[in-house]
Amino acid sequence: MPLSPQEAAQALHEIEQTQSRSKILRGYQGGAPHFLMWAALWAVGYGLSYLAPTRAGTIWIVVIAIGAVAGVAVLMRSKGAAPAWRYAAGFATLTAFSLATLLVLPPRTARKSRPSCHSWWRWPMCSRACGGARASS
Secondary structure, three states: OOOOHHHHHHHHHHHHHHHHHHHHHHHHHHHHHHHHHHHHHHHHHHHHHHHOHHHHHHHHHHHHHHHHHHHHHHHHHOOOOOOHHHHHHHHHHHHHHHHHHHHHOOOOOOOOOOOOOOOOOOOHHHHHHOOOOOOOO
């Protein structure tokens, strides 16, 4: 029994949907090991930072370095994955963005987080917080 044009179109549409779902699931298959690896590394990093808060910077440098190397290793072991240079390029981009953010917005110490009475915008609460400094321009 021959197919009608509507049945053929319906079959082609279902095939296209199945192909798109397969592509999505292949992406999940490739990303899942990285997601689980980074989740475990973040748990370890936060746990160690809680236990040794004075060494948090060193802990996170080590955790991120381990994650970068392990990410490339996971990528090389996976079949049909993107080339390792793409992972390295993405990691380098995120690192550059993080460093640029730190340069533009450096961390503030507790001493620097007080309201600044020498700010150009002169918030009203700032003048009260600094002992009644005048808000003159």
